[in-house]
Amino acid sequence: MALYVLKWATSRDEALAEFRHPVQAFFIALVPVATLIASIAIAPYLPAVASAMFMLGVASQVMFSAWMVGALWQGGRHTDATTPALNMPTVGGCFVSAIACGSFGYPDAGLLFFGAGFLSMVVLESIVLHRLMTHTLPVGLRATMGLHLATPAVGSVAYLAVTEGPPDRFVQMLFGYALLQALVMLRLVPWLRQPFSPAAWAYTFGISALPLAALRLVERGQTGLIAFLMAPLFIGANLIIGWIALRTLRLAVSERLLPRSLSA
Template identity: 25%
Template sequence: MQSAALDAPVIVMPVDAPPESPADASSRPAHAAAGNGGGARRATRIGLMSVSLGTAGLGGLWQSAAATVDAPLGVSDVLFVVSALAWVVLLAQYLRHGGARWRNVLDDLHHPGQGFALAYVPIIGMLTTGHFARFGVDGARWAYALFALASAVIAARLLAHWVSGGLGAAPLHPGYLLPVVSGPFIASTTASAVRLPDAAAAAFAVGVLYWLAFGTVVLGRLVAGGLPGPARPTLTVLTIPPAVGGLAWTAAHGGRVDSVGQGFAGLVLFTVLIVLFLVPHVRQDGFHVGYWVFSFPAAATGNFLVRWLHGADVPGRQSLTWLVVALVSGAFLVLYAATLRYAVRAAGRHRAVADA
């Protein structure tokens, strides 16, 4: 991008929702629990947006590489286009299966295990807007305002529901930080990309406050009670808030890494160390689309590391940047290939059942 502000890193921090438990199902509103396949299909479409978010996350990493080591920006453009196309298709299907009705949206938001996933929608919109802002800042500002407002409404509605006892017996996991912490940090980063410094500062403040408040609650519950097996992969998302928070701070300060930026670097590196020790606990048997939960922390951490390497003038930063980009991109290539293979096999099984 053409300026420090427009070079602001673009990141995503999504997480796949764990499967619905009987306790989750019993806590849904009566008309939703009776619910039809429409609710399940809506949840599936929103859950699949993790693929779109992950692709945008990889695009953000390549965007940072383009700004720091002259990597081809076209790679990032292609990744964001693919992400946006997937977003459009999945959002259209969500609306088709009842997502255009406010009552259905409220039901989905109030789901104790998966309600936070609706925050994917405006977050992807903000990320795409920030990336392509170089083609027209004025239009990008209007689009950003729309998506940022939607993100704020979703986060506020969710938080109001949660603090009034709406979560019930659902176990807290880091995915709940998506709308109320990571969303504001991403809004701050995108505001810097569209040259709205006041909005960037305001969104950053929201992210910090609710990271300290709600993040403490989530971490305390994790220490006290742990997580059931299906939700354990979300533990890797612990790296996302410090990574996107650090990206938002450096974006607002022209890419420079000051003492606050170094503080974020310390948080990121320490959290990555924790996650490495958690690997045996989050490993899953057999591949499924939920594996995309592991891609987002990798993209966020890689993006922050690239910005930190150059903002802090770390020796060997050029080579280290390409190493980070190669490792994360290689992991994504494996994930894309495994996902394609999984989809082909699933289609084959469906055809076999239909022919039976």
């Protein structure tokens, strides 16, 4: 967060260009999303700070989502700019807001966020899939497919965060769709392959959310196939994320992590 604020203070033109970019701008949603995730993590230790971060994260997520969707509704968008990154503000942001609301004791508000995120997912899914079926995604943007995998998995976690009792049929079906997305992603590995870069971290959102959803389901009493898959999903996610972390470290050590204009 400090580095991002510093970017606006010292490189305002670059920050504005990013904000106006038809693809990169959607990743700015990670600012409130990361704030919300961090607020959940530190709540047991610094409750006052966590509450302030929670409120700031929710408010900024809502404002950013409204701003970005308002821009989309004005039209004039090129097909090349339609990528899974469209899910970041409303789907990812609202689902994480729902998780945070459940963690801080506001399940009713969390259900509102879940509804906004779920219906946004349904709508944007058709738009993104239409693009994928009719216009090939460039190699440099294929890492954004990790965000496509994340939506139903994070949605499952969000739904469980704002409901009580044994898992119902709805969340089981939502998790089933997440498993289907994971299988499709596995089938696409040869097509997704590209020179390794920090963009690979886009996959980790969905890769980590899938076993987390399974874990939450089992904690709530889920048995059967989901309980059987929980451990393999957890092990597989750790192996993949660990591999990405090691490859990233290798780039950093060899001074190839950032473009020369940034690392110089």
